[in-house]
Amino acid sequence: MSQIYEAMVLLDNDVVRQGYDSAKHVVTDTLKKYDANVHACRRWDERRLAYPILRKNRATYFLSYFEMPGDRIPAFRRDLELNERVLRYMLVAVDALPEGEAEQARAEDGADFTVPPPPEDDAIELVAEPTSELVDEEVDEEEMLMLDDKED
Secondary structure, three states: OEEEEEEEEEEOHHHHHHOHHHHHHHHHHHHHHOOOEEEEEEEEEEEEEEEEEOOEEEEEEEEEEEEEEHHHHHHHHHHHHHOOOEEEEEEEEEOOOOOOHHHHHHHHHOOOOOOOOOOOOOEOOOOOOOOHHHHHHHHHHHHHHHHHHHHO
16 A cells, blocks of 8 residues: 655756756766656755755755555665765645645746756865964974984
């Protein structure tokens, strides 16, 4: 027996920049791999993350509703966990497809739908800061040289 599920999948914005359709296929192809009956799959939003995930500050959220037998869920979850393009996901069982969700997904599939490109500020850059350890090491070397001179 199949259950209706809701999945929120956070995708790396680098995937979305390469092409929106290919980004959406990351989600839909994984669902089809497990013979899911996809009722709706759409871009929910592109947002700043509460905390960095894999050195990213932003992600594109995909919301999907599908039916899948419960015995395929563990393998589906594992596939999402192993996919490097998926930053995070949340999967919950629902009683029914929310009203209006299928219409929103169909509108997104229309020819006049355009997705705004993600902003460029999503990567975290690490800045090397000078440490006091280097100064301490230099002092230690100088002290060692002075001690060597005294012994001679």
